[in-house]
Amino acid sequence: MMFDEKSIDLGGLWLDEATKAGRSQTLYLQKLGRQSDWGHETDPIDTRVESAVAAVFRPDDSAFSLYQIGSYPELSSVIAGLPANREKPRQNIDVIVFTHAELVSAGITVLSDVPGELGCVAANRLHVDIESDNRDSYATLCRQAMSGGRTVRRFKKKSEVSQIVSAQEAYGCEAFAGNGNCPCH
Numbered sequence: 520m521m522f523d524e525k526s527i528d529l530g531g532l533w534l535d536e537a538t539k540a541g542r543s544q545t546l547y548l549q550k551l552g553r554q555s556d557w558g559h560e561t562d563p564i565d566t567r568v569e570s571a572v573a574a575v576f577r578p579d580d581s582a583f584s585l586y587q588i589g590s591y592p593e594l595s596s597v598i599a600g601l602p603a604n605r606e607k608p609r610q611n612i613d614v615i616v617f618t619h620a621e622l623v624s625a626g627i628t629v630l631s632d633v634p635g636e637l638g639c640v641a642a643n644r645l646h647v648d649i650e651s652d653n654r655d656s657y658a659t660l661c662r663q664a665m666s667g668g669r670t671v672r673r674f675k676k677k678s679e680v681s682q683i684v685s686a687q688e689a690y691g692c693e694a695f696a697g698n699g700n701c702p703c704h
């Protein structure tokens with residue numbers, strides 16, 4: 520696949536096959552509208568949390584889309600699939616990643632049986648909704664991740680996204696081919 524490295528840094532959490540095999544750390548990837556949505560480590564934590572929650576977990580929405588990532592092929596499907604419905608599939612993609620344990624301990628429910636709406640069948644299978652009856656859960660989640668040094672992972676247009684998209688196109692991923700027969704699994 521696209522990533523030659525044995526592990527890939529997803530903003531302070533590492534995707535690697537060994538971790539996946541142990542199933543100790545399922546990662547959930549959330550696309551950000553803007554890199555600045557996550558604030559900066561030099562910001563005061565209270566205001567940083569407040570503005571991140573307002574930007575990433577908007578109060579008008581009751582559920583939020585994340586993608587469960589456990590391997591390089593899964594990461595590729597999602598990174599390629601996220602912008603594929605747009606006019607320009609090759610663009611910077613900013614994501615923040617949480618662990619399953621972080622979501623649960625913040626009081627957030629993960630609904631894994633909610634298919635995504637991207638072009639790629641494989642990416643859609645990895646889609647989950649998260650929700651909580653208590654808005655404070657999202658502040659708890661952000662505070663926990665920020666305190667642990669979690670950063671935005673930018674997949675750069677030129678060095679990463681273009682390669683991933685080209686590989687998925689060549690592979691025949693339906694997000695690009697529109698052939699009704701996505702080979703991704």
Ligand SMILES: [Zn+2]
Nearest residue numbers: 639692693703
């Ligand atoms: Zn696909």
